[in-house]
Amino acid sequence: MYVTNANQAVDMADFAQFPTETCALPETRLAAGAHLFREGDAVTRIYQVVAGVVSLNRLLEDGRRQIIAFGLPGDLVGFPCDGRHHTDCEALSLVRLQPFRITQIDCATGDPVLRARFMEAALHEIAAMQDHFMMLGRKSAAERVASFLIALDARTGQDRDGQRRVDLPMSRADIADFLGLTTETVSRVLSQLRKSRVIALDGIHRVVFLRPAALRALATGDCD
Amino acid sequence: MYVTNANQAVDMADFAQFPTETCALPETRLAAGAHLFREGDAVTRIYQVVAGVVSLNRLLEDGRRQIIAFGLPGDLVGFPCDGRHHTDCEALSLVRLQPFRITQIDCATGDPVLRARFMEAALHEIAAMQDHFMMLGRKSAAERVASFLIALDARTGQDRDGQRRVDLPMSRADIADFLGLTTETVSRVLSQLRKSRVIALDGIHRVVFLRPAALRALATGDCD
DNA sequence: CGCGCGCGTTGATCGCGATCAAGCAGCACG
DNA sequence: CGTGCTGCTTGATCGCGATCAACGCGCGCG
Numbered sequence: 303m304y305v306t307n308a309n310q311a312v313d314m315a316d317f318a319q320f321p322t323e324t325c326a327l328p329e330t331r332l333a334a335g336a337h338l339f340r341e342g343d344a345v346t347r348i349y350q351v352v353a354g355v356v357s358l359n360r361l362l363e364d365g366r367r368q369i370i371a372f373g374l375p376g377d378l379v380g381f382p383c384d385g386r387h388h389t390d391c392e393a394l395s396l397v398r399l400q401p402f403r404i405t406q407i408d409c410a411t412g413d414p415v416l417r418a419r420f421m422e423a424a425l426h427e428i429a430a431m432q433d434h435f436m437m438l439g440r441k442s443a444a445e446r447v448a449s450f451l452i453a454l455d456a457r458t459g460q461d462r463d464g465q466r467r468v469d470l471p472m473s474r475a476d477i478a479d480f481l482g483l484t485t486e487t488v489s490r491v492l493s494q495l496r497k498s499r500v501i502a503l504d505g506i507h508r509v510v511f512l513r514p515a516a517l518r519a520l521a522t523g524d525c526d
Numbered sequence: 527m528y529v530t531n532a533n534q535a536v537d538m539a540d541f542a543q544f545p546t547e548t549c550a551l552p553e554t555r556l557a558a559g560a561h562l563f564r565e566g567d568a569v570t571r572i573y574q575v576v577a578g579v580v581s582l583n584r585l586l587e588d589g590r591r592q593i594i595a596f597g598l599p600g601d602l603v604g605f606p607c608d609g610r611h612h613t614d615c616e617a618l619s620l621v622r623l624q625p626f627r628i629t630q631i632d633c634a635t636g637d638p639v640l641r642a643r644f645m646e647a648a649l650h651e652i653a654a655m656q657d658h659f660m661m662l663g664r665k666s667a668a669e670r671v672a673s674f675l676i677a678l679d680a681r682t683g684q685d686r687d688g689q690r691r692v693d694l695p696m697s698r699a700d701i702a703d704f705l706g707l708t709t710e711t712v713s714r715v716l717s718q719l720r721k722s723r724v725i726a727l728d729g730i731h732r733v734v735f736l737r738p739a740a741l742r743a744l745a746t747g748d749c750d
Numbered sequence: 751c752g753c754g755c756g757c758g759t760t761g762a763t764c765g766c767g768a769t770c771a772a773g774c775a776g777c778a779c780g
Numbered sequence: 781c782g783t784g785c786t787g788c789t790t791g792a793t794c795g796c797g798a799t800c801a802a803c804g805c806g807c808g809c810g
Contacts, residue, residue, distance in 0.1 A: 360660050364747050368663040370656050383653035424648045429607035431655045432594050436584050438662035439592040439706030443767065474788065482663030487767055489789055506776095506788070523588050667797065698758065711797055713759055730758070730806095 327401040332356075338379070338391040338399070345382035347401040348420070351375050354397030355471045358389040359479070369480040371430070372472065374457055378423045394472050438482045441523070446481040447491040448521035451501070451509060466511040467504070551625040556580075562603070562615040562623070569606035571625040572644070575599050578621030579695045582613040583703070593704040595654070596696065598681055602647045618696050662706045665747070670705040671715040672745035675725070675733060690735040691728070 329352060332338055338349065338356060356373040370389055373379040379391055382404060406412040407420050433453075437446050455468045470477065474485045481488065492509075495501045500517050502510040511517060553576060556562055562573065562580060580597040594613055597603045603615055606628060630636040631644050657677075661670050675692060683692045694701065698709045705712065716733075719725045724741050726734040735741060 360656060362660065362664060362747055366664045368660045370659050381649055381652055383649050388653045388656055421645060424652065425605055425607045428605055428648065428651060428655070429612045431652070432584060432612055435594050435658070435662065436586065436592045438659065440586060440590045484768060523586055708798060
């Protein structure tokens with residue numbers, strides 16, 4: 303499920319473990335920057351991300367962008383509504399995808415086990431989006447960035463030398479558009495966290511958690 | 527389909543038209559201010575709002591509140607995630623509700639038609655939330671209020687003397703918590719729209735659209 | 751009728767994050 | 781090796797919406 307908070311970190315990877323007979327469609331690849339689908343497109347497939355990262359975007363006429371969710375390995379993307387996609391989906395890196403025919407989801411026909419999984423994924427996505435709402439509507443810039451790092455850590459964080467490390471596979475602009483901020487503000491908050499020894503930056507795209515408790519307190523607003 | 531934008535205004539009222547045998551549960555009522563369920567509660571029922579309005583809320587430890595959605599007549603509320611509710615649900619007025627057993631939704635057992643309706647409702651909710659994201663992340667205060675009025679009009683607006691009218695069944699504080707603003711800002715924006723003759727206020731809880739086109743332009747940011 | 755209370759409105763000020771701008775680091779290219 | 785480009789960082793300033801405060805209005809109640 304989508305990058306939003308820790309309790310969403312249910313492992314969906316077993317989706318891919320369905321026998322290929324039920325999948326019936328070969329894995330596809332997408333280069334960084336390419337679009338998997340766009341808002342308004344008719345939905346014929348839904349996809350499970352096998353490797354890489356995608357973003358689900360909404361655009362306003364004047365160019366303002368909001369990233370609804372990042373799709374990480376295990377996530378399902380492409381939920382239809384009235385047969386149409388309601389976001390753009392863009393690859394942020396080289397992405398491998400397992401497609402499923404939308405007809406396999408329809409209630410009349412289709413595989414009941416796959417359908418149940420699909421339902422479960424949709425309900426998890428709703429819960430994940432609810433956390434994201436709190437972030438966008440009520441949290442400060444620092445709280446948003448801290449929440450984001452913690453959510454990403456819960457999904458893809460690694461242990462190394464007893465410290466948590468997390469890769470940021472997306473640009474600062476992508477993070478900003480996800481959090482409802484600007485790239486400048488994201489950069490400033492990360493610098494501030496670095497200066498106060500809460501995190502360290504190991505290159506642009508890797509964060510080391512030096513004081514995870516402080517980060518967690520910041521994320522939930524308990525720091526006052 | 528929660529109050530979010532016009533293209534969500536699919537009529538869900540036919541949910542209630544299922545023969546009572548499939549419902550099997552009697553309609554319930556809830557007084558204004560009472561809670562239907564709270565975050566963390568085990569999910570045994572989902573509910574369709576028959577009359578009145580409910581809000582789905584998230585709270586932060588320090589009291590900050592975000593309203594995820596308003597549940598208007600026809601809407602389904604109480605989507606489970608891992609068997610738990612992930613929001614509070616509070617009645618904003620006297621509410622009538624049609625409960626459904628969650629077991630009727632499970633894939634193994636349960637009514638397939640009801641299950642398909644439930645799936646459709648969940649997918650619509652996802653799409654509606656995506657619009658709300660753009661609102662919270664990227665729109666100005668005036669754009670948020672205008673978008674809200676237009677979305678509410680699409681759901682519950684009335685024609686009267688050739689003018690659209692819409693009731694606001696919730697308080698200014700509820701609107702503010704839905705839009706990620708403060709009550710003062712909501713009040714100021716409404717006053718501004720009134721002074722510029724875009725809307726008129728017929729009492730505290732009713733808005734008349736004087737210049738719907740201007741309101742629509744404001745909502746989408748086309749006014750520049 | 752007087753009073754208190756909750757909710758909404760309006761005004762004054764503050765501060766966070768956006769905006770505008772400059773500089774820097776990494777990297778592909780000839 | 782130099783050059784240009786792109787993405788990230790940092791600084792200076794601005795403005796929107798939050799905050800703090802006062803007031804008005806409707807309404808229930810003694």
